[in-house]
Amino acid sequence: MEKVIAKKKFGQNFLKDHTVLNKIIQSMPNNNNHIVEIGPGLGDLTKNLVKYKDTTAYEVDTDLIGILNSKFAKEIEEKRFELIHTDVLDAWEKKGSLYEGKYDLIANLPYYIATNIILRAFEDVNCENIIVMIQKEVAEKFSANEGDKEFSSLGVITKLVSKECRLLFDVPPESFDPPPKVTSSILYVSKDTNVELDKDFKKFLKACFSQPRKKLSKNLSSVIDKEFLSNIYNELNIKETLRPHEVSASLYSQMYTKVKNGKKRG
Numbered sequence: 001m002e003k004v005i006a007k008k009k010f011g012q013n014f015l016k017d018h019t020v021l022n023k024i025i026q027s028m029p030n031n032n033n034h035i036v037e038i039g040p041g042l043g044d045l046t047k048n049l050v051k052y053k054d055t056t057a058y059e060v061d062t063d064l065i066g067i068l069n070s071k072f073a074k075e076i077e078e079k080r081f082e083l084i085h086t087d088v089l090d091a092w093e094k095k096g097s098l099y100e101g102k103y104d105l106i107a108n109l110p111y112y113i114a115t116n117i118i119l120r121a122f123e124d125v126n127c128e129n130i131i132v133m134i135q136k137e138v139a140e141k142f143s144a145n146e147g148d149k150e151f152s153s154l155g156v157i158t159k160l161v162s163k164e165c166r167l168l169f170d171v172p173p174e175s176f177d178p179p180p181k182v183t184s185s186i187l188y189v190s191k192d193t194n195v196e197l198d199k200d201f202k203k204f205l206k207a208c209f210s211q212p213r214k215k216l217s218k219n220l221s222s223v224i225d226k227e228f229l230s231n232i233y234n235e236l237n238i239k240e241t242l243r244p245h246e247v248s249a250s251l252y253s254q255m256y257t258k259v260k261n262g263k264k265r266g
């Protein structure tokens with residue numbers, strides 16, 4: 001077969017390391033969920049996924065569609081594999097969910113939109129578990145704990161929407177062809193499907209973390225009345241000197257509820 005030239009604009013770094021592929025498969029949750037893969041690429045991970053479970057994959061690159069259709073002709077015929085040729089973010093926009101039943105997202109993500117994809121998967125009510133390869137630095141933001149210097153709005157959101165979030169293992173650039181410039185990590189998130197975040201919560205967090213090294217009270221005082229803010233701090237027993245990364249996800253959630261209720265009244 002003709003050698004495929006990886007396209008930078010689609011974040012194509014094909015995973016070639018069999019040990020890593022096996023470790024991803026071994027990390028799959030033991031349940032009856034369908035699998036959704038984003039960006040099957042040349043199908044190396046896909047080949048392993050379809051051995052275990054029915055899979056739906058979304059691929060944007062037209063040049064890969066023919067290759068995948070012939071590689072997985074048997075699985076497509078047997079309805080164990082469905083390949084959807086589209087930009088996955090458009091699919092979410094149009095359909096709301098990537099699959100009509102409960103599913104786990106398992107993928108080596110295109111890094112240029114990895115954060116967006118994970119945040120979108122958090123909102124997709126049918127997605128229960130997420131096992132994705134992303135840039136290590138980004139994975140550390142998602143899995144950070146309060147007090148860690150990496151704890152940001154991504155960490156707060158992840159804590160609130162998940163039962164568990166962990167970095168499973170790191171993957172060096174040499175495991176890919178072509179090798180990316182950075183180390184990668186596998187991120188595992190088990191979602192708490194009962195939680196739905198308020199649509200304006202992200203805007204509130206943006207204000208909270210606008211100047212991450214300043215005091216949280218300073219960041220909030222530019223969007224909230226000082227006296228109202230001081231009352232919230234007193235009611236929730238929050239120390240005035242705390243920086244944004246030192247406040248727990250649950251306190252952020254309680255503060256947001258008070259701000260929202262206060263605004264409704266005011």
Ligand SMILES: C[S@@+](CC[C@H](N)C(=O)[O-])C[C@H]1O[C@@H](n2cnc3c(N)ncnc32)[C@H](O)[C@@H]1O
Pocket residue numbers: 010011012013014015016038039040041042043044045046058059060061064086087088089107108109110111113
């Ligand atoms: C890092 S590669 C992973 C390829 C393959 N899964 C592997 O592990 O070798 C990312 C894949 O995502 C695809 N991709 C990039 N942007 C996409 C988008 N917006 N929607 C769907 N697929 C996309 C790329 O074409 C590529 O196949």
